[in-house]
Amino acid sequence: MISALQAQRLSKRYGHAWALRDCTLNIPPGRVAALVGPNGAGKTTLLHLAVGLIAPTAGDVEVFGWSPRRQPTVVLARVGFLAQDRPLYRFTVEEMLALGRRLNPRWDDALARRRLSAVGVPLRRRTDKLSGGQQAQVALALALAKRPELLLLDEPAASLDPLARREFMEGLMEAVAEDGLTVVFSSHVLADLERVCDYLVILSAAHVQLAGDTDEMVARHKRLTGPRCDGESIGRVHSVVQALHTDRQTTLLVRTNGHIYDPSWTVSDVLLEDVVLGYLRAPGVHALPKPQVVSDSEWVP
Structure with a gap:
Protein backbone atom coordinates (compact mmCIF):
# COMPACT_ATOMS: atom_id res chain seq x y z
CA MET A 1 0.00 0.00 0.00
CA ILE A 2 1.34 3.43 -0.97
CA SER A 3 1.67 5.82 1.96
CA ALA A 4 -0.34 9.01 1.96
CA LEU A 5 2.71 10.86 3.32
CA GLN A 6 6.17 9.36 3.55
CA ALA A 7 9.40 11.01 4.64
CA GLN A 8 12.86 9.47 4.57
CA ARG A 9 15.59 11.23 6.58
CA LEU A 10 13.89 14.49 5.69
CA SER A 11 15.79 17.54 6.92
CA LYS A 12 15.53 21.29 6.51
CA ARG A 13 18.18 23.74 7.61
CA TYR A 14 18.03 27.54 7.83
CA GLY A 15 21.54 28.88 8.23
CA HIS A 16 23.04 26.97 11.14
CA ALA A 17 19.68 25.96 12.67
CA TRP A 18 17.85 22.74 11.84
CA ALA A 19 14.08 23.22 11.59
CA LEU A 20 13.64 19.52 10.84
CA ARG A 21 16.27 16.79 11.06
CA ASP A 22 16.26 13.16 9.92
CA CYS A 23 12.48 12.91 9.91
CA THR A 24 11.38 9.42 8.92
CA LEU A 25 7.64 9.02 8.78
CA ASN A 26 4.99 6.85 7.14
CA ILE A 27 1.33 7.91 7.41
CA PRO A 28 -1.09 5.35 5.92
CA PRO A 29 -3.97 6.52 3.70
CA GLY A 30 -7.37 7.07 5.23
CA ARG A 31 -6.07 8.17 8.63
CA VAL A 32 -6.58 11.41 10.54
CA ALA A 33 -3.11 12.06 11.89
CA ALA A 34 -2.37 14.41 14.77
CA LEU A 35 0.91 16.30 14.36
CA VAL A 36 1.90 17.46 17.84
CA GLY A 37 4.89 19.31 19.20
CA PRO A 38 6.03 22.56 20.85
CA ASN A 39 6.65 25.75 18.91
CA GLY A 40 9.76 25.36 16.79
CA ALA A 41 9.55 21.56 16.66
CA GLY A 42 9.31 21.47 12.86
CA LYS A 43 5.56 20.91 12.32
CA THR A 44 5.03 23.78 9.89
CA THR A 45 8.30 22.97 8.14
CA LEU A 46 7.17 19.38 7.57
CA LEU A 47 3.85 20.51 6.09
CA HIS A 48 5.54 23.09 3.85
CA ARG A 69 9.47 19.00 -5.92
CA ARG A 70 9.85 16.69 -8.92
CA GLN A 71 6.14 16.26 -9.76
CA PRO A 72 4.56 19.43 -8.30
CA THR A 73 1.53 19.47 -10.61
CA VAL A 74 0.54 15.93 -9.67
CA VAL A 75 1.00 16.53 -5.94
CA LEU A 76 -0.76 19.90 -5.79
CA ALA A 77 -3.83 18.43 -7.51
CA ARG A 78 -4.09 15.77 -4.80
CA VAL A 79 -3.35 17.92 -1.73
CA GLY A 80 -5.40 20.52 0.09
CA PHE A 81 -3.41 22.81 2.38
CA LEU A 82 -4.76 25.15 5.02
CA ALA A 83 -2.02 27.40 6.37
CA GLN A 84 -2.06 28.81 9.88
CA ASP A 85 -2.59 32.41 8.75
CA ARG A 86 -5.43 31.41 6.34
CA PRO A 87 -4.30 33.71 3.44
CA LEU A 88 -7.62 34.83 1.91
CA TYR A 89 -6.46 38.30 0.81
CA ARG A 90 -8.95 41.15 0.29
CA PHE A 91 -11.30 39.38 -2.11
CA THR A 92 -14.96 38.62 -1.64
CA VAL A 93 -15.88 35.02 -0.92
CA GLU A 94 -17.42 34.82 -4.41
CA GLU A 95 -14.13 35.97 -5.93
CA MET A 96 -12.23 33.36 -3.95
CA LEU A 97 -14.53 30.68 -5.35
CA ALA A 98 -13.92 31.98 -8.87
CA LEU A 99 -10.17 31.83 -8.26
CA GLY A 100 -10.50 28.26 -7.04
CA ARG A 101 -12.38 27.28 -10.21
CA ARG A 102 -9.65 28.71 -12.42
CA LEU A 103 -6.73 27.13 -10.57
CA ASN A 104 -7.96 23.62 -9.74
CA PRO A 105 -8.89 21.03 -12.38
CA ARG A 106 -11.02 18.95 -9.98
CA TRP A 107 -12.78 21.92 -8.40
CA ASP A 108 -16.22 21.17 -6.93
CA ASP A 109 -18.00 24.51 -6.84
CA ALA A 110 -21.26 23.04 -5.61
CA LEU A 111 -19.49 21.49 -2.61
CA ALA A 112 -17.88 24.81 -1.62
CA ARG A 113 -21.16 26.72 -1.91
CA ARG A 114 -23.09 24.07 0.00
CA ARG A 115 -20.61 24.11 2.88
CA LEU A 116 -20.52 27.91 3.07
CA SER A 117 -24.32 28.15 2.94
CA ALA A 118 -24.61 25.63 5.79
CA VAL A 119 -22.50 27.81 8.10
CA GLY A 120 -24.05 31.10 6.98
CA VAL A 121 -21.07 32.71 5.23
CA PRO A 122 -22.21 35.57 2.90
CA LEU A 123 -20.62 35.16 -0.53
CA ARG A 124 -20.57 38.87 -1.38
CA ARG A 125 -18.67 39.93 1.73
CA ARG A 126 -14.94 40.55 1.61
CA THR A 127 -13.00 37.88 3.47
CA ASP A 128 -11.15 40.39 5.66
CA LYS A 129 -14.53 41.57 6.96
CA LEU A 130 -15.55 38.10 8.13
CA SER A 131 -15.18 36.82 11.68
CA GLY A 132 -12.30 34.49 12.50
CA GLY A 133 -14.65 31.50 12.54
CA GLN A 134 -16.12 32.44 9.16
CA GLN A 135 -12.64 32.88 7.67
CA ALA A 136 -11.68 29.41 8.89
CA GLN A 137 -14.81 27.96 7.29
CA VAL A 138 -14.05 29.69 3.99
CA ALA A 139 -10.48 28.39 4.02
CA LEU A 140 -11.69 24.86 4.80
CA ALA A 141 -14.34 25.01 2.05
CA LEU A 142 -11.71 26.15 -0.49
CA ALA A 143 -9.35 23.35 0.52
CA LEU A 144 -12.07 20.69 0.34
CA ALA A 145 -13.48 21.95 -2.98
CA LYS A 146 -10.21 20.91 -4.60
CA ARG A 147 -11.37 17.33 -3.91
CA PRO A 148 -7.98 16.47 -2.38
CA GLU A 149 -6.91 13.00 -1.26
CA LEU A 150 -4.66 14.46 1.44
CA LEU A 151 -5.60 17.46 3.56
CA LEU A 152 -2.84 19.23 5.49
CA LEU A 153 -3.96 21.58 8.28
CA ASP A 154 -1.51 23.84 10.12
CA GLU A 155 -3.08 25.03 13.40
CA PRO A 156 -6.34 25.86 11.56
CA ALA A 157 -8.39 26.58 14.69
CA ALA A 158 -5.70 28.13 16.90
CA SER A 159 -7.26 31.60 17.04
CA GLU A 167 -18.05 24.12 14.30
CA PHE A 168 -14.80 23.93 12.33
CA MET A 169 -13.99 20.48 13.69
CA GLU A 170 -17.51 19.24 12.95
CA GLY A 171 -17.18 20.43 9.35
CA LEU A 172 -13.83 18.73 9.02
CA MET A 173 -15.04 15.40 10.35
CA GLU A 174 -18.11 15.55 8.12
CA ALA A 175 -15.78 15.84 5.13
CA VAL A 176 -13.63 12.96 6.36
CA ALA A 177 -16.68 10.74 6.78
CA GLU A 178 -18.04 11.61 3.33
CA ASP A 179 -14.86 11.44 1.26
CA GLY A 180 -12.43 9.18 3.14
CA LEU A 181 -9.76 11.87 3.22
CA THR A 182 -6.35 11.43 4.75
CA VAL A 183 -5.75 14.34 7.11
CA VAL A 184 -2.59 15.56 8.83
CA PHE A 185 -3.66 17.97 11.55
CA SER A 186 -1.16 20.15 13.40
CA SER A 187 -2.54 21.57 16.64
CA HIS A 188 -1.71 22.48 20.24
CA VAL A 189 -5.28 21.77 21.37
CA LEU A 190 -5.01 18.17 22.57
CA ALA A 191 -8.74 17.88 23.28
CA LEU A 200 -0.29 10.23 16.32
CA VAL A 201 2.99 11.90 15.36
CA ILE A 202 5.01 13.69 18.03
CA LEU A 203 7.72 16.10 16.87
CA SER A 204 10.19 17.61 19.30
CA ALA A 205 13.52 19.37 18.83
CA ALA A 206 13.24 18.83 15.03
CA HIS A 207 12.97 15.03 15.39
CA VAL A 208 10.11 12.52 15.29
CA GLN A 209 9.74 11.06 18.78
CA LEU A 210 6.71 8.85 18.31
CA ALA A 211 4.48 7.79 15.41
CA GLY A 212 1.72 5.23 15.22
CA ASP A 213 -1.91 4.29 15.73
CA THR A 214 -3.35 6.42 18.53
CA ASP A 215 -5.21 3.67 20.37
CA GLU A 216 -2.19 1.38 20.17
CA ASP A 230 15.72 4.83 40.29
CA GLY A 231 13.50 2.70 38.00
CA GLU A 232 16.50 0.82 36.65
CA SER A 233 14.83 -2.60 36.93
CA ILE A 234 11.86 -1.41 34.89
CA GLY A 235 14.15 0.27 32.36
CA ARG A 236 15.86 -3.04 31.58
CA VAL A 237 12.60 -4.43 30.17
CA HIS A 238 10.44 -1.43 29.31
CA SER A 239 11.19 2.07 27.99
CA VAL A 240 10.96 4.76 30.65
CA VAL A 241 9.65 7.93 29.05
CA GLN A 242 9.45 10.07 32.17
CA ALA A 243 10.33 9.61 35.86
CA LEU A 244 9.02 11.74 38.72
CA HIS A 245 10.27 11.32 42.28
CA THR A 246 9.21 12.47 45.72
CA ASP A 247 10.90 11.54 48.99
CA ARG A 248 8.91 8.32 49.24
CA GLN A 249 7.40 7.62 45.85
CA THR A 250 8.43 7.21 42.21
CA THR A 251 6.03 7.63 39.30
CA LEU A 252 7.06 6.41 35.85
CA LEU A 253 5.52 6.81 32.42
CA VAL A 254 6.67 3.77 30.47
CA ARG A 255 6.22 2.34 27.01
CA THR A 256 5.64 -1.29 27.85
CA ASN A 257 7.24 -4.27 26.18
CA GLY A 258 4.79 -6.86 27.45
CA HIS A 259 3.32 -7.46 30.89
CA ILE A 260 4.69 -5.76 34.02
CA TYR A 261 5.22 -8.54 36.57
CA ASP A 262 6.86 -6.64 39.43
CA PRO A 263 4.19 -6.47 42.20
CA SER A 264 5.83 -3.47 43.84
CA TRP A 265 4.42 -1.24 41.10
CA THR A 266 0.82 -0.08 40.81
CA VAL A 267 0.00 0.00 37.08
CA SER A 268 -2.62 2.39 35.68
CA ASP A 269 -3.83 3.39 32.23
CA VAL A 270 -3.03 6.78 30.72
CA LEU A 271 -4.75 9.22 28.37
CA LEU A 272 -3.49 10.54 25.05
CA GLU A 273 -2.65 13.82 26.79
CA ASP A 274 -0.43 11.96 29.28
CA VAL A 275 1.50 10.28 26.46
CA VAL A 276 1.97 13.50 24.48
CA LEU A 277 3.05 15.59 27.47
CA GLY A 278 5.35 12.83 28.71
CA PRO A 283 12.66 15.52 24.11
CA GLY A 284 15.61 13.13 24.17
CA VAL A 285 13.32 10.07 24.36
CA HIS A 286 12.43 8.37 21.08
CA ALA A 287 10.04 5.52 20.44
CA LEU A 288 11.59 5.16 16.99
CA PRO A 289 15.12 4.09 16.08
CA LYS A 290 17.52 6.85 17.07
CA PRO A 291 17.88 9.27 14.15
CA GLN A 292 21.02 9.11 12.07
CA VAL A 293 22.31 12.64 12.25
CA VAL A 294 23.13 14.45 9.03
CA SER A 295 26.58 15.91 9.46
CA ASP A 296 27.35 19.45 8.41
CA SER A 297 29.60 18.09 5.66
CA GLU A 298 26.54 16.44 4.05
CA TRP A 299 24.64 19.71 3.78
CA VAL A 300 24.73 21.51 0.45
CA PRO A 301 23.14 24.98 0.63
Missing part, protein backbone atom coordinates in the same frame (compact mmCIF):
# COMPACT_ATOMS: atom_id res chain seq x y z
CA LEU A 49 7.96 20.43 2.59
CA ALA A 50 5.04 18.10 1.87
CA VAL A 51 3.37 20.61 -0.46
CA GLY A 52 6.61 21.79 -2.06
CA LEU A 53 6.60 25.33 -0.68
CA ILE A 54 10.21 24.82 0.42
CA ALA A 55 12.93 22.41 -0.67
CA PRO A 56 14.57 19.95 1.73
CA THR A 57 18.18 20.27 2.75
CA ALA A 58 18.49 16.49 2.81
CA GLY A 59 16.25 13.46 2.49
CA ASP A 60 12.97 13.19 0.63
CA VAL A 61 9.22 13.43 1.10
CA GLU A 62 6.50 11.87 -1.05
CA VAL A 63 2.73 12.21 -1.26
CA PHE A 64 1.08 9.02 -2.51
CA GLY A 65 4.41 8.11 -4.06
CA TRP A 66 4.92 11.46 -5.81
CA SER A 67 7.54 14.09 -5.01
CA PRO A 68 6.23 17.64 -4.46
CA LEU A 160 -10.91 30.55 17.19
CA ASP A 161 -13.24 30.76 20.16
CA PRO A 162 -14.58 27.44 21.53
CA LEU A 163 -17.84 27.53 19.53
CA ALA A 164 -16.12 28.43 16.24
CA ARG A 165 -13.52 25.73 16.90
CA ARG A 166 -16.19 23.10 17.48
CA ASP A 192 -9.50 18.50 19.60
CA LEU A 193 -6.96 15.93 18.49
CA GLU A 194 -8.18 13.30 20.93
CA ARG A 195 -11.71 13.58 19.54
CA VAL A 196 -10.86 13.29 15.85
CA CYS A 197 -7.43 11.72 15.30
CA ASP A 198 -6.60 8.02 15.00
CA TYR A 199 -2.89 8.39 14.24
CA MET A 217 0.18 4.07 21.40
CA VAL A 218 -2.06 4.92 24.36
CA ALA A 219 -2.57 1.23 25.23
CA ARG A 220 1.19 0.54 25.22
CA HIS A 221 1.95 3.31 27.70
CA LYS A 222 1.27 2.91 31.40
CA ARG A 223 1.79 4.90 34.57
CA LEU A 224 3.68 3.02 37.30
CA THR A 225 3.58 4.15 40.92
CA GLY A 226 5.72 2.61 43.66
CA PRO A 227 8.28 3.18 46.42
CA ARG A 228 11.10 5.61 45.71
CA CYS A 229 13.70 4.04 43.37
CA TYR A 279 7.31 12.81 25.47
CA LEU A 280 7.35 16.59 25.09
CA ARG A 281 8.82 16.90 28.59
CA ALA A 282 11.53 14.42 27.61
Whole structure:
Protein backbone atom coordinates (compact mmCIF):
# COMPACT_ATOMS: atom_id res chain seq x y z
CA MET A 1 0.00 0.00 0.00
CA ILE A 2 1.34 3.43 -0.97
CA SER A 3 1.67 5.82 1.96
CA ALA A 4 -0.34 9.01 1.96
CA LEU A 5 2.71 10.86 3.32
CA GLN A 6 6.17 9.36 3.55
CA ALA A 7 9.40 11.01 4.64
CA GLN A 8 12.86 9.47 4.57
CA ARG A 9 15.59 11.23 6.58
CA LEU A 10 13.89 14.49 5.69
CA SER A 11 15.79 17.54 6.92
CA LYS A 12 15.53 21.29 6.51
CA ARG A 13 18.18 23.74 7.61
CA TYR A 14 18.03 27.54 7.83
CA GLY A 15 21.54 28.88 8.23
CA HIS A 16 23.04 26.97 11.14
CA ALA A 17 19.68 25.96 12.67
CA TRP A 18 17.85 22.74 11.84
CA ALA A 19 14.08 23.22 11.59
CA LEU A 20 13.64 19.52 10.84
CA ARG A 21 16.27 16.79 11.06
CA ASP A 22 16.26 13.16 9.92
CA CYS A 23 12.48 12.91 9.91
CA THR A 24 11.38 9.42 8.92
CA LEU A 25 7.64 9.02 8.78
CA ASN A 26 4.99 6.85 7.14
CA ILE A 27 1.33 7.91 7.41
CA PRO A 28 -1.09 5.35 5.92
CA PRO A 29 -3.97 6.52 3.70
CA GLY A 30 -7.37 7.07 5.23
CA ARG A 31 -6.07 8.17 8.63
CA VAL A 32 -6.58 11.41 10.54
CA ALA A 33 -3.11 12.06 11.89
CA ALA A 34 -2.37 14.41 14.77
CA LEU A 35 0.91 16.30 14.36
CA VAL A 36 1.90 17.46 17.84
CA GLY A 37 4.89 19.31 19.20
CA PRO A 38 6.03 22.56 20.85
CA ASN A 39 6.65 25.75 18.91
CA GLY A 40 9.76 25.36 16.79
CA ALA A 41 9.55 21.56 16.66
CA GLY A 42 9.31 21.47 12.86
CA LYS A 43 5.56 20.91 12.32
CA THR A 44 5.03 23.78 9.89
CA THR A 45 8.30 22.97 8.14
CA LEU A 46 7.17 19.38 7.57
CA LEU A 47 3.85 20.51 6.09
CA HIS A 48 5.54 23.09 3.85
CA LEU A 49 7.96 20.43 2.59
CA ALA A 50 5.04 18.10 1.87
CA VAL A 51 3.37 20.61 -0.46
CA GLY A 52 6.61 21.79 -2.06
CA LEU A 53 6.60 25.33 -0.68
CA ILE A 54 10.21 24.82 0.42
CA ALA A 55 12.93 22.41 -0.67
CA PRO A 56 14.57 19.95 1.73
CA THR A 57 18.18 20.27 2.75
CA ALA A 58 18.49 16.49 2.81
CA GLY A 59 16.25 13.46 2.49
CA ASP A 60 12.97 13.19 0.63
CA VAL A 61 9.22 13.43 1.10
CA GLU A 62 6.50 11.87 -1.05
CA VAL A 63 2.73 12.21 -1.26
CA PHE A 64 1.08 9.02 -2.51
CA GLY A 65 4.41 8.11 -4.06
CA TRP A 66 4.92 11.46 -5.81
CA SER A 67 7.54 14.09 -5.01
CA PRO A 68 6.23 17.64 -4.46
CA ARG A 69 9.47 19.00 -5.92
CA ARG A 70 9.85 16.69 -8.92
CA GLN A 71 6.14 16.26 -9.76
CA PRO A 72 4.56 19.43 -8.30
CA THR A 73 1.53 19.47 -10.61
CA VAL A 74 0.54 15.93 -9.67
CA VAL A 75 1.00 16.53 -5.94
CA LEU A 76 -0.76 19.90 -5.79
CA ALA A 77 -3.83 18.43 -7.51
CA ARG A 78 -4.09 15.77 -4.80
CA VAL A 79 -3.35 17.92 -1.73
CA GLY A 80 -5.40 20.52 0.09
CA PHE A 81 -3.41 22.81 2.38
CA LEU A 82 -4.76 25.15 5.02
CA ALA A 83 -2.02 27.40 6.37
CA GLN A 84 -2.06 28.81 9.88
CA ASP A 85 -2.59 32.41 8.75
CA ARG A 86 -5.43 31.41 6.34
CA PRO A 87 -4.30 33.71 3.44
CA LEU A 88 -7.62 34.83 1.91
CA TYR A 89 -6.46 38.30 0.81
CA ARG A 90 -8.95 41.15 0.29
CA PHE A 91 -11.30 39.38 -2.11
CA THR A 92 -14.96 38.62 -1.64
CA VAL A 93 -15.88 35.02 -0.92
CA GLU A 94 -17.42 34.82 -4.41
CA GLU A 95 -14.13 35.97 -5.93
CA MET A 96 -12.23 33.36 -3.95
CA LEU A 97 -14.53 30.68 -5.35
CA ALA A 98 -13.92 31.98 -8.87
CA LEU A 99 -10.17 31.83 -8.26
CA GLY A 100 -10.50 28.26 -7.04
CA ARG A 101 -12.38 27.28 -10.21
CA ARG A 102 -9.65 28.71 -12.42
CA LEU A 103 -6.73 27.13 -10.57
CA ASN A 104 -7.96 23.62 -9.74
CA PRO A 105 -8.89 21.03 -12.38
CA ARG A 106 -11.02 18.95 -9.98
CA TRP A 107 -12.78 21.92 -8.40
CA ASP A 108 -16.22 21.17 -6.93
CA ASP A 109 -18.00 24.51 -6.84
CA ALA A 110 -21.26 23.04 -5.61
CA LEU A 111 -19.49 21.49 -2.61
CA ALA A 112 -17.88 24.81 -1.62
CA ARG A 113 -21.16 26.72 -1.91
CA ARG A 114 -23.09 24.07 0.00
CA ARG A 115 -20.61 24.11 2.88
CA LEU A 116 -20.52 27.91 3.07
CA SER A 117 -24.32 28.15 2.94
CA ALA A 118 -24.61 25.63 5.79
CA VAL A 119 -22.50 27.81 8.10
CA GLY A 120 -24.05 31.10 6.98
CA VAL A 121 -21.07 32.71 5.23
CA PRO A 122 -22.21 35.57 2.90
CA LEU A 123 -20.62 35.16 -0.53
CA ARG A 124 -20.57 38.87 -1.38
CA ARG A 125 -18.67 39.93 1.73
CA ARG A 126 -14.94 40.55 1.61
CA THR A 127 -13.00 37.88 3.47
CA ASP A 128 -11.15 40.39 5.66
CA LYS A 129 -14.53 41.57 6.96
CA LEU A 130 -15.55 38.10 8.13
CA SER A 131 -15.18 36.82 11.68
CA GLY A 132 -12.30 34.49 12.50
CA GLY A 133 -14.65 31.50 12.54
CA GLN A 134 -16.12 32.44 9.16
CA GLN A 135 -12.64 32.88 7.67
CA ALA A 136 -11.68 29.41 8.89
CA GLN A 137 -14.81 27.96 7.29
CA VAL A 138 -14.05 29.69 3.99
CA ALA A 139 -10.48 28.39 4.02
CA LEU A 140 -11.69 24.86 4.80
CA ALA A 141 -14.34 25.01 2.05
CA LEU A 142 -11.71 26.15 -0.49
CA ALA A 143 -9.35 23.35 0.52
CA LEU A 144 -12.07 20.69 0.34
CA ALA A 145 -13.48 21.95 -2.98
CA LYS A 146 -10.21 20.91 -4.60
CA ARG A 147 -11.37 17.33 -3.91
CA PRO A 148 -7.98 16.47 -2.38
CA GLU A 149 -6.91 13.00 -1.26
CA LEU A 150 -4.66 14.46 1.44
CA LEU A 151 -5.60 17.46 3.56
CA LEU A 152 -2.84 19.23 5.49
CA LEU A 153 -3.96 21.58 8.28
CA ASP A 154 -1.51 23.84 10.12
CA GLU A 155 -3.08 25.03 13.40
CA PRO A 156 -6.34 25.86 11.56
CA ALA A 157 -8.39 26.58 14.69
CA ALA A 158 -5.70 28.13 16.90
CA SER A 159 -7.26 31.60 17.04
CA LEU A 160 -10.91 30.55 17.19
CA ASP A 161 -13.24 30.76 20.16
CA PRO A 162 -14.58 27.44 21.53
CA LEU A 163 -17.84 27.53 19.53
CA ALA A 164 -16.12 28.43 16.24
CA ARG A 165 -13.52 25.73 16.90
CA ARG A 166 -16.19 23.10 17.48
CA GLU A 167 -18.05 24.12 14.30
CA PHE A 168 -14.80 23.93 12.33
CA MET A 169 -13.99 20.48 13.69
CA GLU A 170 -17.51 19.24 12.95
CA GLY A 171 -17.18 20.43 9.35
CA LEU A 172 -13.83 18.73 9.02
CA MET A 173 -15.04 15.40 10.35
CA GLU A 174 -18.11 15.55 8.12
CA ALA A 175 -15.78 15.84 5.13
CA VAL A 176 -13.63 12.96 6.36
CA ALA A 177 -16.68 10.74 6.78
CA GLU A 178 -18.04 11.61 3.33
CA ASP A 179 -14.86 11.44 1.26
CA GLY A 180 -12.43 9.18 3.14
CA LEU A 181 -9.76 11.87 3.22
CA THR A 182 -6.35 11.43 4.75
CA VAL A 183 -5.75 14.34 7.11
CA VAL A 184 -2.59 15.56 8.83
CA PHE A 185 -3.66 17.97 11.55
CA SER A 186 -1.16 20.15 13.40
CA SER A 187 -2.54 21.57 16.64
CA HIS A 188 -1.71 22.48 20.24
CA VAL A 189 -5.28 21.77 21.37
CA LEU A 190 -5.01 18.17 22.57
CA ALA A 191 -8.74 17.88 23.28
CA ASP A 192 -9.50 18.50 19.60
CA LEU A 193 -6.96 15.93 18.49
CA GLU A 194 -8.18 13.30 20.93
CA ARG A 195 -11.71 13.58 19.54
CA VAL A 196 -10.86 13.29 15.85
CA CYS A 197 -7.43 11.72 15.30
CA ASP A 198 -6.60 8.02 15.00
CA TYR A 199 -2.89 8.39 14.24
CA LEU A 200 -0.29 10.23 16.32
CA VAL A 201 2.99 11.90 15.36
CA ILE A 202 5.01 13.69 18.03
CA LEU A 203 7.72 16.10 16.87
CA SER A 204 10.19 17.61 19.30
CA ALA A 205 13.52 19.37 18.83
CA ALA A 206 13.24 18.83 15.03
CA HIS A 207 12.97 15.03 15.39
CA VAL A 208 10.11 12.52 15.29
CA GLN A 209 9.74 11.06 18.78
CA LEU A 210 6.71 8.85 18.31
CA ALA A 211 4.48 7.79 15.41
CA GLY A 212 1.72 5.23 15.22
CA ASP A 213 -1.91 4.29 15.73
CA THR A 214 -3.35 6.42 18.53
CA ASP A 215 -5.21 3.67 20.37
CA GLU A 216 -2.19 1.38 20.17
CA MET A 217 0.18 4.07 21.40
CA VAL A 218 -2.06 4.92 24.36
CA ALA A 219 -2.57 1.23 25.23
CA ARG A 220 1.19 0.54 25.22
CA HIS A 221 1.95 3.31 27.70
CA LYS A 222 1.27 2.91 31.40
CA ARG A 223 1.79 4.90 34.57
CA LEU A 224 3.68 3.02 37.30
CA THR A 225 3.58 4.15 40.92
CA GLY A 226 5.72 2.61 43.66
CA PRO A 227 8.28 3.18 46.42
CA ARG A 228 11.10 5.61 45.71
CA CYS A 229 13.70 4.04 43.37
CA ASP A 230 15.72 4.83 40.29
CA GLY A 231 13.50 2.70 38.00
CA GLU A 232 16.50 0.82 36.65
CA SER A 233 14.83 -2.60 36.93
CA ILE A 234 11.86 -1.41 34.89
CA GLY A 235 14.15 0.27 32.36
CA ARG A 236 15.86 -3.04 31.58
CA VAL A 237 12.60 -4.43 30.17
CA HIS A 238 10.44 -1.43 29.31
CA SER A 239 11.19 2.07 27.99
CA VAL A 240 10.96 4.76 30.65
CA VAL A 241 9.65 7.93 29.05
CA GLN A 242 9.45 10.07 32.17
CA ALA A 243 10.33 9.61 35.86
CA LEU A 244 9.02 11.74 38.72
CA HIS A 245 10.27 11.32 42.28
CA THR A 246 9.21 12.47 45.72
CA ASP A 247 10.90 11.54 48.99
CA ARG A 248 8.91 8.32 49.24
CA GLN A 249 7.40 7.62 45.85
CA THR A 250 8.43 7.21 42.21
CA THR A 251 6.03 7.63 39.30
CA LEU A 252 7.06 6.41 35.85
CA LEU A 253 5.52 6.81 32.42
CA VAL A 254 6.67 3.77 30.47
CA ARG A 255 6.22 2.34 27.01
CA THR A 256 5.64 -1.29 27.85
CA ASN A 257 7.24 -4.27 26.18
CA GLY A 258 4.79 -6.86 27.45
CA HIS A 259 3.32 -7.46 30.89
CA ILE A 260 4.69 -5.76 34.02
CA TYR A 261 5.22 -8.54 36.57
CA ASP A 262 6.86 -6.64 39.43
CA PRO A 263 4.19 -6.47 42.20
CA SER A 264 5.83 -3.47 43.84
CA TRP A 265 4.42 -1.24 41.10
CA THR A 266 0.82 -0.08 40.81
CA VAL A 267 0.00 0.00 37.08
CA SER A 268 -2.62 2.39 35.68
CA ASP A 269 -3.83 3.39 32.23
CA VAL A 270 -3.03 6.78 30.72
CA LEU A 271 -4.75 9.22 28.37
CA LEU A 272 -3.49 10.54 25.05
CA GLU A 273 -2.65 13.82 26.79
CA ASP A 274 -0.43 11.96 29.28
CA VAL A 275 1.50 10.28 26.46
CA VAL A 276 1.97 13.50 24.48
CA LEU A 277 3.05 15.59 27.47
CA GLY A 278 5.35 12.83 28.71
CA TYR A 279 7.31 12.81 25.47
CA LEU A 280 7.35 16.59 25.09
CA ARG A 281 8.82 16.90 28.59
CA ALA A 282 11.53 14.42 27.61
CA PRO A 283 12.66 15.52 24.11
CA GLY A 284 15.61 13.13 24.17
CA VAL A 285 13.32 10.07 24.36
CA HIS A 286 12.43 8.37 21.08
CA ALA A 287 10.04 5.52 20.44
CA LEU A 288 11.59 5.16 16.99
CA PRO A 289 15.12 4.09 16.08
CA LYS A 290 17.52 6.85 17.07
CA PRO A 291 17.88 9.27 14.15
CA GLN A 292 21.02 9.11 12.07
CA VAL A 293 22.31 12.64 12.25
CA VAL A 294 23.13 14.45 9.03
CA SER A 295 26.58 15.91 9.46
CA ASP A 296 27.35 19.45 8.41
CA SER A 297 29.60 18.09 5.66
CA GLU A 298 26.54 16.44 4.05
CA TRP A 299 24.64 19.71 3.78
CA VAL A 300 24.73 21.51 0.45
CA PRO A 301 23.14 24.98 0.63
